[in-house]
Amino acid sequence: MRSLAVIVCLILCAPAVFAQSDRGTITGTVSDPAGVVVATIDAKHVETGAEYQTTSTSTGNYTLAQLPAGTYELSVSVAGFKKYVRSGLTVLVAQTLRIDVPLEVGSATESVTVQADAPLLKTESGELSHNVTTDRLDTLPILNVSSGGVRNV
Numbered sequence: 001m002r003s004l005a006v007i008v009c010l011i012l013c014a015p016a017v018f019a020q021s022d023r024g025t026i027t028g029t030v031s032d033p034a035g036v037v038v039a040t041i042d043a044k045h046v047e048t049g050a051e052y053q054t055t056s057t058s059t060g061n062y063t064l065a066q067l068p069a070g071t072y073e074l075s076v077s078v079a080g081f082k083k084y085v086r087s088g089l090t091v092l093v094a095q096t097l098r099i100d101v102p103l104e105v106g107s108a109t110e111s112v113t114v115q116a117d118a119p120l121l122k123t124e125s126g127e128l129s130h131n132v133t134t135d136r137l138d139t140l141p142i143l144n145v146s147s148g149g150v151r152n153v
Helices: 002-018 134-139
Strands: 023-032 040-045 051-055 061-068 070-077 083-091 096-098 111-114
Touching: 023 070, 023 083, 040 061, 051 061, 061 070
Parallel strands: 023 096, 083 111
Antiparallel strands: 023 061, 040 051, 040 070, 070 083
């Protein structure tokens, strides 16, 4: 009877184990002044050099899912348009980063390089989140265990 309870408990807990992830997502829309275009999107992981590629849909939407957390350089290329390059994109664990790409008419040898942080507004979900560093957690009075108690008011 005890082994049956253990097996049932393991079966019920299994989805929670698989729900843990160390991946993030980059999504957005590629558009030109006249409408949307189908483009090739490349994301290069700066630390490892790994490249992830996708193609936008006919409506211009694209998604690069299951990207390892880290810093990325995003490039978008379409024939007849300037190449779009954006570096310094930081993908965090379980984060969906939205990067909309406005294309400019020009030759393939020209490129538009954007160097800016990602917007703080999350338009792809209603999620509200905040990243807290371990240094900040160590200085919180509620977690200060070094003085003998749980709280140090």
